[in-house]
Amino acid sequence: MKPFDDACLEESPLHALLAPASIAVIGASNDPTKRGYKAMLGLIQGGYSGAVYPVNPKADTILGVRAWPDIKAVPKAPALALICTPAATVPALIEACGRRGVKGAIILASGFGETGAAGARLERDMLSRARAGGVRLIGPNTSGVFNLHYRFNLLALDHLRAGDIGVVSQSGNMLLSLALEAEHHGQVGFSTYVGPGNQSDLGFDDYLRYLGEDPHTRVATLYVEGFRDGRAFLDAARKVSAAKPVVVYKSGATAQGQQSASSHTGALAGSYPMTVDLLRQAGVNVVPYSDDILPVAEGLGQLQRSPGRRVAVIADGGGQATIAADRLAEAGLELATLTADCQARLSAALSAQASTVNPVDVAGATDAHPALLATCMAIVAADPGVDAVLLVGMFGGYARRFDESLADDEMRGAETMVELAGTAVKPVVVYSLYAPVKPPALTRLRTAGVPVYASIEKAVSVLAALSERGAYLDRPVPPALPPAVPGSRGQALVAGARAKGRSLLEPEAKALLAEHGIGVLDERLVRDADELADAARVFAGTPVAMKVVSPDIIHKSDAGGVALNLEGEAALAEAYAGILRSAREYDSHARIDGVLVTPMAPKGVEVIVGLMRDDTFGPVVMFGLGGVLVEVLEDVAFRAAPLSREDAAGMLEQLKARRVLDGVRGAPGVDKDALIDLLVSVSRLMEAYPDITELDLNPVIAYPDGYAVVDARILLATDEESAP
Amino acid sequence: MKPFDDACLEESPLHALLAPASIAVIGASNDPTKRGYKAMLGLIQGGYSGAVYPVNPKADTILGVRAWPDIKAVPKAPALALICTPAATVPALIEACGRRGVKGAIILASGFGETGAAGARLERDMLSRARAGGVRLIGPNTSGVFNLHYRFNLLALDHLRAGDIGVVSQSGNMLLSLALEAEHHGQVGFSTYVGPGNQSDLGFDDYLRYLGEDPHTRVATLYVEGFRDGRAFLDAARKVSAAKPVVVYKSGATAQGQQSASSHTGALAGSYPMTVDLLRQAGVNVVPYSDDILPVAEGLGQLQRSPGRRVAVIADGGGQATIAADRLAEAGLELATLTADCQARLSAALSAQASTVNPVDVAGATDAHPALLATCMAIVAADPGVDAVLLVGMFGGYARRFDESLADDEMRGAETMVELAGTAVKPVVVYSLYAPVKPPALTRLRTAGVPVYASIEKAVSVLAALSERGAYLDRPVPPALPPAVPGSRGQALVAGARAKGRSLLEPEAKALLAEHGIGVLDERLVRDADELADAARVFAGTPVAMKVVSPDIIHKSDAGGVALNLEGEAALAEAYAGILRSAREYDSHARIDGVLVTPMAPKGVEVIVGLMRDDTFGPVVMFGLGGVLVEVLEDVAFRAAPLSREDAAGMLEQLKARRVLDGVRGAPGVDKDALIDLLVSVSRLMEAYPDITELDLNPVIAYPDGYAVVDARILLATDEESAP
Known part of the structure; x- marks a missing residue:
């Protein structure tokens, strides 16, 4: 394990919040049913050694500690404020904290973004006042925080042992469940706990980085309903997992669960299989069952x-x-x-x-x-x-x-x-x-x-x-990549299409891919009889496919815009006329840029390659086998772009039906190296062309020697989407 | 729950063994490390109320109970003998028990069939002496027996509560594990436990039937490494599961586990997915994880x-x-x-x-x-x-x-x-x-x-x-089936093939299937130019397939014995000659009975149907989707024959890729009723034709209206196999 020292810990901006030198408890209470009582009790019983300032205008003392009417009155600016009052009071209190020089606040109240539009407005108001006053926020809607090595415990959970498992959990009951399991176990202990709540300011990525730096934590353990910034979390996970294990349980594995999760936290749950693949790529140990969280954290913490x-x-x-x-x-x-x-x-x-x-x-x-x-x-x-x-x-x-x-x-x-x-x-x-x-x-x-x-x-x-x-x-550590560079032709094609307010046409998409060394089938765009005759000559002796090219026709087959297995000039001419006729019948206003003629791809193994921009994780590559396997069994792999060759090889290996790539029923295996090249190249295209929002190569036919991209679709951002 | 009473219990031949009125402990010992000591201790501590006769030639008393030099000397014939002595001594002791009128014996020793040929001989010797003397056997190599409602406990396990979970476990550690889990739980209790060991005489089916009859048992719970007689177990499970839940954990789920299991008990583990399907068909709740055994047994016992x-x-x-x-x-x-x-x-x-x-x-x-x-x-x-x-x-x-x-x-x-x-x-x-x-x-x-x-x-x-x-x-209870009857043509074909010492040729197999209402493609067997011309006329206008027919050529494609998509008399003639030439080149001694001409089956959904005779479970039907799904993903379903329509429908529903049957990518759904008819018909063929050892319909093409069996293979028993 990478050695840590306290100097290293001091660097984290979270140190002041998660191991604070002093704390004000705003809304501290003598009523045992209130969280402002529980928190005070936790601090006192836990043996917290910093100064505690209960704030309550109606009490002189709280649990025997002198109380203050408001944060202004507190004699010394505390490092942290714990706010136990209802949601509506919070923005003003945060502003007051900022004025008093408080650097961090923990907000317990619910009733913010998770409850609807009015709550979301309140949350934005709170956040802007926090930013203005230089106050970092944990929560709102957090279950609380503890740091047992500093005897700092806002949860008043007893029977907790100080140990080396750091926990961040979006569910308070999950923390409670882990705590009881640990109590029952007898030897397992915790370092720091944070309930991130709505992640209004600080989020999972920040807490994970803190646990990475915390010398008392040997394993970071996270129960996640939704990431605020998935890409930032992947970056943090890559960094932390290089030094210590990161265990994640991601809830919302099923549509049923996702529905339940989003009604709970308001966080976008995203696709579960994609999330799991991306987390693993970043070195995270994903546990599929909640029963496994503590055992796996214990084992990884002890044995690494x-x-x-x-x-x-x-x-x-x-x-x-x-x-x-x-x-x-x-x-x-x-x-x-x-x-x-x-x-x-x-x-x-x-x-x-x-x-x-x-x-x-x-x-x-x-x-x-x-x-x-x-x-x-x-x-x-x-x-x-x-x-x-x-x-x-x-x-x-x-x-x-x-x-x-x-x-x-x-x-x-x-x-x-x-x-x-x-x-x-x-x-x-x-x-x-x-x-x-x-x-x-x-x-x-x-x-x-x-x-x-x-x-x-x-x-x-x-x-x-x-x-x-x-x-x-x-794994071999991938070399640092130089910035991805667009091709001159690709850049021109993208700029041209954007100027026309459309995405790339199929031949344009293929031209862009070809410029980046991606193998596309030879092809001719045919717009008149001469070009048709030319194409017939070029492909003489080979059966060809013909497909309409139109920015207005997405589903070419439905429009009668595809003809297959054509041979000879007469057949091509007949198909050409038929495709144009069908396309016009399908949509009389469709702009038709011609008909694409390509040789029929020889038989091989059909695969699909996709690149999409996920709302939270950014550019993501998808790979799967074509046909029924991807449609019915969803046997696909995801990785965050850009990919190392190792990442790409892992995608091939991960498929349940991977044996198809090795050859079954007497078929030869495919050229995996070529597919890996393809995936790596595709993974950089969004970086090279920020206007690309989606890319679909479906199908790609893989051969024992190389592959051929048979159909390609590249979508570009509209003006609204690409606004910075 | 079906009511039970003691009268009902009395019927079971196992009553005398599992709730014995008196017991002789052969090899009883005062040495605390011996099982003959443990068993005595268990009986005494457990408060067993029947007579106990320790047998030990070297002791006057065992744990204070008067001992006897041998079983002959015991004053009254005990209901049961517990034999704690080494394997080599057992056959003679069993014989002595039979002479003394003892009706049942429990044999703890290992060193029998599970250790190799010599042990197997010893086991056979023991069994034949038991049969001769009318002694029923539990074990050998059993971990023991208890019946807590009769205070009869040979395991000296303390902290056990009497309750309603009956357990049969081929692993003693598993019983111990369940007992500790129950102790820790505090409220869960057991009725009867049996370790079946090598199942030399009594086996899982017998014990399950006993638990079905036992009024103290509300759920039967079994840890199984291998069945002695799978078909008998399915019969028992069907009967018992109609009245109370049956929970089975079957070990050897993976090739790695099966290897380990067979080195352990010598039992044939069989295919795990098949075993699971067959058990579920018989009403068993199969639990996939050992951690689930006790929770599921508890829940099913209480809530049913x-x-x-x-x-x-x-x-x-x-x-x-x-x-x-x-x-x-x-x-x-x-x-x-x-x-x-x-x-x-x-x-x-x-x-x-x-x-x-x-x-x-x-x-x-x-x-x-x-x-x-x-x-x-x-x-x-x-x-x-x-x-x-x-x-x-x-x-x-x-x-x-x-x-x-x-x-x-x-x-x-x-x-x-x-x-x-x-x-x-x-x-x-x-x-x-x-x-x-x-x-x-x-x-x-x-x-x-x-x-x-x-x-x-x-x-x-x-x-x-x-x-x-x-x-x-x-589920609708399937009507009782009349005996399956062979067709006259099928019978003649099978008899003819058997007389020639071969299995059915493809056209014979299809003729047999057709006689049972199974839809095969129209076809013509062509043996000369006239028949070829006739076939060409019959199928004019339809592309046909041609396949060599030979009892000596199994892999027709490898032999160049298949030609597809042929149209017109000339093409057929050329293919006919080519197939005969290739087949002769492939195997100059092959008997060639002609070439089968069938129309090419229109496109549809490829499925496969199989019927096999499993070593332990008897006739079993298999169903799956064709192609890569069955080859690579092993997405298949099994049921014991004969099938009810409900069983057959369950096979379709069980496939992971079942959505293919409903139609994907714009394809229409298939005629599920027709497939169910097909499965039900096929499932009865082994009963109708006891000589059939294996049947393969691969592929069957399923359509929105009906299906077509494109290729059929029916294997018949050789003379040795069919010996009664």
Whole structure:
């Protein structure tokens, strides 16, 4: 892990807010049902050492602390104001904070943008007064903040341990749930918590950068309903994930959930699969289930990464060994193949019945000597073909199950495991069915930073996260890219089309692509009989396709504007006339720029490539296989532009139907390098041409040698869209 | 639930073994590390009331109970013998048991079939002596047995509550894991447990039937590595699941897991997706994760079923409402649309901020009055559009989070929920983030049979299982089928082919199918110039396909034996000659029976239909979409033959790419009824023709009106295979 020191922490503008030297509680209260009471109680009970200034015009003291009638009256400008009063009062209070020199405020109240137009106006008013007064804002509609290493806790949550998991959660109940899970676990603790609320000023990207800098945080854990600025978050994630793990649970995975999410926070949930792909590209560990958040955060915080995907399983029961093998395979992990030497050493340590093929089943050999499990773990950890070790079974419960006298042996086993975990670069993870009972051997492991899970499924989720993170850190770091440069012809085409208030015509789009080295089929635009004769000569002997070219006809087939498999001048002439006739019948006002003639593309694997400008994430590339796979199964991959070659290769690998690219049913595989070139080139086009709003290459036919873009559509911004 | 009484229980041959009147413990021991000690301890500590006869030639007493030198010496024939001695001693002991009149034996030892050929011989020897002596066997290699309602516990597991979950588990650690989870839960209890071990005599089907009859069991829960007789298990499951829920976790979901499983028990794991489909067809709730076993068993045991898929969610936090909505959608459940009346009643009960659109978010209205949550649950439960109610959030924890004084209000809320659960036919399920803390209100719910989960994901798994079971129970019960009858032509074709020692040729297969009303393309077998001319005349004006017919050429395309899209007599003649030439070049010894001429099938949706004889499950029908979907994504459905129309319709619905059948990219939908007819007809062919071992219709082209079988392959048993 990258070393941090306090000097580094001081740099963050959030330091003053999340570890404040003093705090005013505006709306502090003696009424136990009020948040202004809870916050005061949290500060006092938590042992916060800075100055606390309760502000309440109607009270002399709050929980025994001298109160002040308003923020002006507070004797020294506090570093932070916690505002517990209703929404309508907030803008004026923020203005007063700015005048008093308060640099940051936390706003608990709801009733802002999430409730509709009037709330949104109130929120804008608050924000402009904050900007004018130099006050940074957490919230509004935040569940609060704590920083346990500074004994700063506005939530009055008890039973919290200070630890190394930093949390940012848009749901207060989720924080509460993680806190109770941690309490129940016993050894897991938190560093900083922030509820970002409406992210009016500060947002997920800011909080993530803070957690990246915070020396007490070893893993950043985020529950996200919506990003305020997705592109900024990806930038922050790339930066932070280079140094420490970033775990994200993104809610709104389904249309049903998205509907629920947007009624809740007013945040645009975006497409879930796209969000997941983009977060992973930026080094984030995305967890699909809320139950996985804490286990994965714990495991990543303690173990950081795995050098690879090959797991050795030590089990004291065949059934759970099989479950582990199933789950590992589903998670994309492998059962390591143990060397003969390793197996011989296991045989020597165990009985003849033991299975020394991974998953290793000790077959009763440990019943009277559970520490043998630790011996086996050390043996497999020394095998160069093993990247991680998973213990599965009843370790920690031998004393209870068999004989109390085994407790010492179990504790010796735990010590060996702790030692192993301390020296091996390979992660060591323990599943024990006795984990809920918390026997001493397991508590010893947890205290020493060896994660212990009560679920095989969770243990495997953690191993998968460690391996994913290891692969991310080991990827070749892409070279810095020079700025993307438009081509002179492309620039002229775009400028010309924009001047006419339209997008690029198909031949223009293809010309632009060709200028950037993207392989398009040879083609001729035909506007009269001479050009038709010319095209017939050029493509003689090859069947051709003909397509109408018109800025007014989007769905060419519907307009009768497409003819396929034509050969010979007569057939071309007939099709040419027919296409023009159909197009005019379809839309008599359509401007028709001609008919495009291209050779029919030979058969190959149909793929599609897209480039779009996402509202929150900016330019995003999409890749998928053509036809029913993309339409029905939505088997597509997304990456934020620009792409490295590694990113592009990952898109190909990610498809469920990726085997089609390798060739099935006797078909040859496609030229993946060429597709990677294509994706990388396409990914830079929005940067080179800021007017491009959408690009669709559909289909592209991929061949064993190269590919051909058969149809291309490039949409340009209208004047309104491209306003700076 | 179907009522059971003890009279009914008495019928099961397993009663004597699983609730024995007396027991001999052969190999009983005073050594605490031995299983013969554990078993004695379990019987004594558990309070078993029958006679116990320890058998040990070297001891006078075992744990204070008088011991006997051998089974002959035991004064009264015990109902059951528990055999704790090593494998090699077992066959002789079983024989002695038979002589002594013992009707059942439990064999703990491993070292039988699971270890190889020598062990398998020993197992066969043991079984034949058991059969000869009239002794039924549990095991060998069993983890043991308990029946808590009879205080009969051979496992010496403490902290077990008697309850209504019956368990059969091929993994002892899995039972231990469930027991610890139940102990930790506090309110969940078990009825009977059996470890089936190698299923030498009694197997999963027998144990499941017993649990079906056992009046103390409300849900049968099975951890299965392999079935001894899959077809018998399906029969038992169909019978038992009509009366009570059957929950199965099948291990070996992946190739990696299957490999591990077969090295463990020696059982054939079979194809996991097929097994899952067949179990579901028989009314089993299959749980995909081991973590789900106990929660789903608890929920199904208590609530049995849901009338539908429409769930109302009451939440006290928007974030967890969204998570619930996501998980419900992923599980195939719907958010119920609440009526205006229902929403008005919710509004009246809650504050203005509350969202009364499902998921209902109380938005703070319950902070001071948590019993309001129960009021809301009752309101939505009364909505006719709601099938089940899910509470999500911090119920049970209000007192701790806000104010101790809320404890009474929470308890009143719990009472309302209990009342609601008792009167509504709609299941009521609670997720609380305070569940791990076990506050009194949640304990009250659990005690009264309202399941409470510490995980939204688990709560949703339970709702999905309840809804799946409800749909199963509500399905139209298929009419009893008359025996399948072969056609006279089909019978002659099969007999003729068998006499020649070969399978059916393609035209024979199609003739057989046609006789059973299955739609095949018109065709002509061409063997000479006259027949060729005849075929050319019959199909004039239609492009045709030509395929070589030979019992020796399986891969017709590879042999150059296929020509497509032919029109006109000349083209047919040329193709005919070419096919014969290529086939002879491919295999000069191949018997060639002619060339099949069929019209080219018009374009449509390609599907495949298969029928195979599975080693353990018997005849199984497969259905999938053709092409890359089946090859790469394995998007197929399985059902045990014979199929009801409901079964067949379920196969179409189950495909991930099912939307293709409804028509995509402007294509029309297919005739699903015709496909269902096809599947039902095919499913009976193995019964009608016991010689058929495999049938492949690939492809079948489905149209908006009907379908056409384009290629058919029917394999027949060889003489060895069909030996009775």
